[in-house]
Amino acid sequence: KKRYEEITPEIKERLDFELATIENTGYPGYFLIVQDFTTEARNMGVSVGPGRGSAAGSAVAYCIGITNVDPIAYDLLFERFLNPDRVSLPDIDIDFDNEGRERVIKYVVDKYGATQVAQIITYGTMAPKSAIRDAGRVMELPLPETDAIAKLIPEKPGAKFSKIWGEVPDLERMRHGKDLPSQVLNQAVVLEGSVRNTGVHACGVIITPDDLTKFVPLSKAKDSDLYVTQFDNSVVESAGMLKMDFLGLKTLSVIKTAIENVKKRHGIEIDIDKVPLDDKVTYDLYQRGETNGTFQFESPGMQKHLRALKPDKLEDLIAMNALYRPGPMEYIPDFINRKHGKAEIVYDLADMEEYLAETYGITVYQEQVMLLSQKLAGFTKGEADVLRKAMGKKQRAVLDKMK
Numbered sequence: 001k002k003r004y005e006e007i008t009p010e011i012k013e014r015l016d017f018e019l020a021t022i023e024n025t026g027y028p029g030y031f032l033i034v035q036d037f038t039t040e041a042r043n044m045g046v047s048v049g050p051g052r053g054s055a056a057g058s059a060v061a062y063c064i065g066i067t068n069v070d071p072i073a074y075d076l077l078f079e080r081f082l083n084p085d086r087v088s089l090p091d092i093d094i095d096f097d098n099e100g101r102e103r104v105i106k107y108v109v110d111k112y113g114a115t116q117v118a119q120i121i122t123y124g125t126m127a128p129k130s131a132i133r134d135a136g137r138v139m140e141l142p143l144p145e146t147d148a149i150a151k152l153i154p155e156k157p158g159a160k161f162s163k164i165w166g167e168v169p170d171l172e173r174m175r176h177g178k179d180l181p182s183q184v185l186n187q188a189v190v191l192e193g194s195v196r197n198t199g200v201h202a203c204g205v206i207i208t209p210d211d212l213t214k215f216v217p218l219s220k221a222k223d224s225d226l227y228v229t230q231f232d233n234s235v236v237e238s239a240g241m242l243k244m245d246f247l248g249l250k251t252l253s254v255i256k257t258a259i260e261n262v263k264k265r266h267g268i269e270i271d272i273d274k275v276p277l278d279d280k281v282t283y284d285l286y287q288r289g290e291t292n293g294t295f296q297f298e299s300p301g302m303q304k305h306l307r308a309l310k311p312d313k314l315e316d317l318i319a320m321n322a323l324y325r326p327g328p329m330e331y332i333p334d335f336i337n338r339k340h341g342k343a344e345i346v347y348d349l350a351d352m353e354e355y356l357a358e359t360y361g362i363t364v365y366q367e368q369v370m371l372l373s374q375k376l377a378g379f380t381k382g383e384a385d386v387l388r389k390a391m392g393k394k395q396r397a398v399l400d401k402m403k
Helices: 009-025 028-043 053-057 059-063 098-112 128-138 143-150 169-175 180-191 233-238 250-266 280-287 300-309 314-323 328-339 350-359 366-377 381-392 396-402
Strands: 093-097 117-125 195-207 218-220 227-232 243-249
Touching: 009 028, 009 059, 028 059, 028 093, 028 098, 093 098, 093 250, 098 117, 098 195, 098 243, 098 250, 117 233, 128 143, 128 180, 143 180, 169 180, 195 227, 195 233, 227 233, 233 243, 243 250, 280 300, 300 314, 300 328, 314 328, 350 366, 366 381, 381 396
Parallel strands: 093 243, 117 227
Antiparallel strands: 117 195, 195 243, 218 227
């Protein structure tokens, strides 16, 4: 009742469906723990993000104050967060301002106990460059020579020896030699992919119902007071542990400071959760592409598109944010032309208009894919989510099967 002035049949049905799913999957405790520390964070004066990712699709999370975005108003789907047909762990990413994040983690440790809260380990593996440098050091190849070999490795993420041979003829020749540099290179090939060091996951924390040692092996990290699991991210989840992401977000710190400055200098109090979303002066800034320092809208490419789009409602900004990434980018000119009436709005099937009207006939969101598959193909909510996931992860075999 705090969130919705009147509880319409649509809202009641949505909440009943969500509550039943949460109960059947055994996650009420999870929601209550997250609700506890997000509420406490706000009470402590820590900025909490409005919610993002799939958790923003939960009306229950909105009602109990975990998120601040009404999923019903924006057609966000709960099944994207928690699939009633196939239980996969829910994932609530919570953003806190940078300074406040540590205080929230400290609160969680104090409340649930230091033996029940742990951070998650990460394992750093040897990439070709580090493998060459380590092998060179141990095999006593002089540093300048080791360096010269390492520099032959192309600078790109995910470089692997198997992909490099054809690209770098010098390395290919060296690998068939017999001298010391060749031996170092061949030893590095053996070492590639081995675990070299451990770190701590930037934001993942697990909370257990009893002592951690009953569930997972533990270790200590040198720069952290908290325990650290010996299982990394993927194994922790498959061992049934609930992972929470406590993310520190610089943008929230920037907004918080800005609000404090306005209060100090102008005596005006701004509640960032209640700012109007139809402020003309703000849209004028976006239409001119004057968005430096605005999270996700500040790149030169995005500014160019904003000047062409001339956004005048929040939905335009949401769509641009979704389209401005590899793949969907090619639809941006069409999207802009359709908005301004320079191109005709067409639907592959007349039935699609219901879900694609707000994005001028272009499928922009994963939610639209889910809703369309239910409407056109009679998919269940769970099947629609499987389709969404398969598209996102480009799983050809799953898509063919669903077709």
